[in-house]
Amino acid sequence: MGSIQLALLLQSLDQQLVDWAWIRQNYREDIVPAVIGHIYLSFVSVAIALAISLPVGIIVSRYRKAYPPVTILTGLLYTIPSLALLAILVVIPGIGVGPNAVIIALVAYSLLVLIRNVVTGIDSVPAETIDAARGMGLTERQILFKVEIPLALPVIVAGIRIATVTVIGIATIGAYIAGGGLGQLIFDGIDQNFPTKVIVGAVLATAMAVVADLLLLALERYLRPWARRVRGAS
Amino acid sequence: MNDVLKVFARPQFPHAVLVHVELSALALLIAVAIALPVALAVNRSSLGTAVAVNIGNIGRAVPSLALLALALPFLGFGFAPSLVALIALAIPPILINATTGLREVSKEVIDAARGMGLSGWQILRGIQLPIAAPVIFAGIRTSAVQVVASATLATFIGGGGLGDLIVEGFQKGDTPVLLAGALAVAFLAIITELLFGGLERAFTPAGLKVAQKRQKAR
Incomplete structure (x- = not known):
């Protein structure tokens, strides 16, 4: 084992860590499709998760008794390690390997954060504001869509931000079950003992997560002009 | 299901569990030993706090597979490179929570303590740390659960652990082995979550628990 490790280490030191010529040659064939595939996986997953979490969050914020079981169930999903969840999904008949299994897993991971932030966001709307809206003659439906959701939006976007960063990270693992994306470069690089692919995949995935984080943070601040001066970590 | 149970009985299984737990526990301990002193050191400077929180936030965005994979070209295959990557993964959540937790102890409380003649060290030990303990x-x-989950990926860079079973099962199309690995890891993660949730409650000072209850009642 020791000698194998040494041989591998020497081999990887022998070649340059980043082979720029390879990057230039395979930019269109390997790197661009991986980036597009990664964005596709992440975007579709967060969109589906949001489409589930918004109605569930709204219902749960009304029927409070349903909140603890929803939190426990989604919390359980969130705790299961991603490679384990992917492995379990793959052996379920009708799912198998491929992007669909990855998207199911990514949706499962997003639910906890998204539902929690929808509920917290709606809860943060002051009771006086809702009373005022009711006093102005708004119906319950109008109060929900014109008062509560707009005011809850910054908190909901904060949830989307956390979910997106998480999903971009976990999506890399999806390549192991043929989901595509930047993880493909990482796994290919490991298999072929070609550090350039590993580094390109890892660096691009990190960059994508950081950029998504900053963009959604900017959106969150923009939606919350009254709190722009207040700084802090959430 | 019986076949899965048979995998649990193999001698290879407890070894995988042991490596997994060892990798996770070491990574968490070292991360705590690095992140807590740093949080204490930047405690008094707002610039230091901002730098620590921002580094932590960026660190949290780094995908765990990316961290482990990056350890490969620089540190090679095996347990030690996996450990280094997992430490790097475990530091940000601890760093963020410790710095913000210490920061958010209210000024009035600290002023009152200072007025009572407590030294800076006494304030830190007797006031700030207990109040910040739950955070x-x-x-x-958060770090512990993340490390247990990510230690599964150590298998890709030869770090061992329960990920070995998942990969073996996947490559050979051996569903019982794959499921045994996946279920064991999921179980381990849930146990970790519950265990550390209990620790969190145990280290919440009694006074704070009363305050939390009052806040909820409101």
């Missing part, structure tokens, strides 16, 4: 432990819990 700090929440950070450690």
Whole structure:
């Protein structure tokens, strides 16, 4: 084992860590499709998760008794390690390997954060504001869509931000079950003992997560002009 | 299901569990030993706090597979490179929670303590740390669960652990082995979550628990 490790280490030191010529040659064939595939996986997953979490969050914020079981169930999903969840999904008949299994897993991971932030966001709307809206003659439906959701939006976007960063990270693992994306470069690089692919995949995935984080943070601040001066970590 | 149970009985299984736990526990301990002193050191400077929180936030965005994979070209295959990557992964949540937790102890409380003649060290030990303890432990819990989950990926860079079973099962199309690995890891992660949740409650000072209850009642 020791000698194998040494041989591998020497081999990887022998070649340059980043082979720029390879990057230039395979930019269109390997790197661009991986980036597009990664964005596709992440975007579709967060969109589906949001489409589930918004109605569930709204219902749960009304029927409070349903909140603890929803939190426990989604919390359980969130705790299961991603490679384990992917492995379990793959052996379920009708799912198998491929992007669909990855998207199911990514949706499962997003639910906890998204539902929690929808509920917290709606809860943060002051009771006086809702009373005022009711006093102005708004119906319950109008109060929900014109008062509560707009005011809850910054908190909901904060949830989307956390979910997106998480999903971009976990999506890399999806390549192991043929989901595509930047993880493909990482796994290919490991298999072929070609550090350039590993580094390109890892660096691009990190960059994508950081950029998504900053963009959604900017959106969150923009939606919350009254709190722009207040700084802090959430 | 019986076949899965047979995998649990193999001698290879407890070894995988042991490596997994060892990798996770070491990574968490070292991360705590690095992140807590740093949080204490930047405690008094707002610039230091901002730098620590921002580094932590960026660190949290780094995908765990990316961290482990990056360890490969620089540190090679095996247990030690996996450990280094997992430490790097575990630091940000602890760092963020410890710095913000210490920061958010209210000025009035600290002023009152200073007025009572407590020294800076006494304020830190007797006031700030106990009040911040639940937040700090929440950070450690987040890291612990994340490390247990990510240690599964150590298999890709030869770090061992339960990920070995998942990969073996996947490559050979051996569903019982794959499921045994996946279920064991999921179980381990849930146990970790519950264990550290308990620690978090145990380290919440009695006075704070009363205050939390009052806040909820409101």
